[in-house]
Amino acid sequence: MAEAAPAVPSDELLEWPKKDKRRFLHAVYRVGDLDRTIKFYTECFGMKLLRKRDIPEEKYSNAFLGFGPEESSFVVELTYNYGVDKYDIGTGFGHFAIATTDVYKLVEDVRARGGNVTREPGPVKGGQTVIAFVKDPDGYIFELIQRAPTPEPLCQIMLRVGDLDRSIKFYEKALGMKLVKKTDRPEQKYTIAMMGYAEECETTVLELTYNYGVTEYTKGNAYAQVAISTNDVYKSGEVINLVIQELGGKVTRQPGPIPGINTKITSFLDPDGWKTVLVDNEDFLKELEKE
Numbered sequence: 001m002a003e004a005a006p007a008v009p010s011d012e013l014l015e016w017p018k019k020d021k022r023r024f025l026h027a028v029y030r031v032g033d034l035d036r037t038i039k040f041y042t043e044c045f046g047m048k049l050l051r052k053r054d055i056p057e058e059k060y061s062n063a064f065l066g067f068g069p070e071e072s073s074f075v076v077e078l079t080y081n082y083g084v085d086k087y088d089i090g091t092g093f094g095h096f097a098i099a100t101t102d103v104y105k106l107v108e109d110v111r112a113r114g115g116n117v118t119r120e121p122g123p124v125k126g127g128q129t130v131i132a133f134v135k136d137p138d139g140y141i142f143e144l145i146q147r148a149p150t151p152e153p154l155c156q157i158m159l160r161v162g163d164l165d166r167s168i169k170f171y172e173k174a175l176g177m178k179l180v181k182k183t184d185r186p187e188q189k190y191t192i193a194m195m196g197y198a199e200e201c202e203t204t205v206l207e208l209t210y211n212y213g214v215t216e217y218t219k220g221n222a223y224a225q226v227a228i229s230t231n232d233v234y235k236s237g238e239v240i241n242l243v244i245q246e247l248g249g250k251v252t253r254q255p256g257p258i259p260g261i262n263t264k265i266t267s268f269l270d271p272d273g274w275k276t277v278l279v280d281n282e283d284f285l286k287e288l289e290k291e
Helices: 034-045 103-112 164-175 233-247 281-290
Strands: 024-030 048-055 060-066 075-081 093-100 116-123 130-135 141-146 154-160 178-185 190-196 205-211 223-230 250-257 264-269 275-280
Touching: 034 048, 034 060, 034 075, 034 103, 093 103, 093 205, 103 116, 103 130, 103 141, 141 154, 164 178, 164 190, 164 205, 164 233, 223 281, 233 250, 233 264, 233 275, 275 281
Parallel strands: 024 075, 093 141, 154 205, 223 275
Antiparallel strands: 024 223, 048 060, 060 075, 093 154, 116 130, 130 141, 178 190, 190 205, 250 264, 264 275
């Protein structure tokens, strides 16, 4: 009986995410009133409305907002489902973050337009960085961080995880991210790990947070996923399968084109149930050209 052709060695396959061309594309989440959120983000944060589409046959609308074009910047993709005006954010989702050269002024702008400031601007405890926290109309929290001008003002997605070392390993192996920074704050009983594709001040990062002794969180139905680009959805999917066998998680969509759009994607859950979608680089740019 003939032997099957040998598969690509797993060690070789696991090198692929480090060589792949990847960046954060967008974060997807649900809002109760699209126009209200667009108004808040453009007037308070200074984001631009990049595109908007209505899909009546599926009963939902989308809006993409950010500080730069989708071809090169990380943006938010807001989803409004017809007739649904409220969502549960859950206990696991933390916040998004926006870098600005003047936190005090940004907080004034937010407050002047009726925004909810949940932490006044000031230095972070035990540090120099000036931060503030504000809440959008749906209850999503945004951390405002004072920084020098940056190419990626929409700079963080904070998610809570139950085992930080496992999560770090998962995002390094499955998605080729680097551990940019790890900080333990025993007095506040939490540890954070910044994961990304470049230094924290240059790009968007995932801020994974472990609260001492807490291993599970509720996901709610508000925050959906983050999308990341790849040059090869199929090869990336093979890597995901390998890593899930080792560390946990679940493939939610096998690699392949989306019917009707033909953009190739694959999606999966990490060991804590947070969803990531990998999107083919070329297909993504073609999709933007059609809009």
